[in-house]
Amino acid sequence: MTDLTVIDAMRDDLLAGNQTRLAAPFLARGLRPPVVRWNPAPDELPTQQLPFLLRHWMALRDRHGTVRPEHIDPLELRPALGYILLLDVLEDGADYRYRLYGSEVARIASFDMTGKRTSEMATGSLASDFYLAIYRAMLRRPEPVYSWHEMPMEITINSWDRIVLPLWDAEGRIARIITCNVPGLPVPVPPKALAP
Incomplete structure (x- = not known):
């Protein structure tokens, strides 16, 4: 069960530039701490897909700097x-529902989250709490955010690189989030430009 008190503590640390509480559950499992960076430049991002989506989102911004879901x-x-992945913001950001869960992500991860909530993540609370903290931080700091994290070896994919981007509704609220998740190599190294 999701503990929003814990997730909000992680969120507040992220907003303050401190990742100690966010890293603690990863370190407790013998994993490297995750990497989270606000407003990365496209050329700082690994893989082809992440910089592509960030550039595309940047090109769609209106005069207020926002992108509406219908522009995607x-x-x-x-x-x-x-x-x-395309997520709907639920209950003022307490949770998020996967409207779209990319076919490659589902194939590689061996599960499909379409129609399910982030709190129901098949890999458990390590991933879901991490994602929820980032999404909830984005509601307060509506900017692109890059993340990299490892997963335990019993999970089919050892690491993920992600870019997470906000989408606004007509009332000026973040109503959806679009993200690109790309699996990492078995023992990846976070990009130098984004290392902690």
Whole structure:
């Protein structure tokens, strides 16, 4: 069960530039601490898909710097489409529902979260708490955020690189989140430009 008190403590640390509480559950499992960076430049990002999605999102921004969900055209996302996740913000950000869970992410992870909540993540609370903390931080700091994290060896994928981007509704609230998740190598090294 999701403990929003713990997640909000992680969120507050992220907003303050401190990742100690966010890293603690990873370190407790013998994993390296996750990497989280706000406003990365596209050329700082690994893989082809992450910088593609960030550039695309940046090109769609209106005069207020926002992107609306209806401006996202799936056909224009083809280079990253299988790695795209689209989430609806639920209950003022207490949870998020996967409207779209990329086919490649589902294939590689061996589960599909389409229609499910982040709190129901098949890999358990290590991943879901991490994702929820980042999403909840984005509601307060509506900017692109990059993350890298390891998962325990019993999970099919050892690490993920992600770019997470906000989408606003007509009332100026973040109503959806679009993210691109790309699996890392078995023992990846976070990109130098983004290392802690």
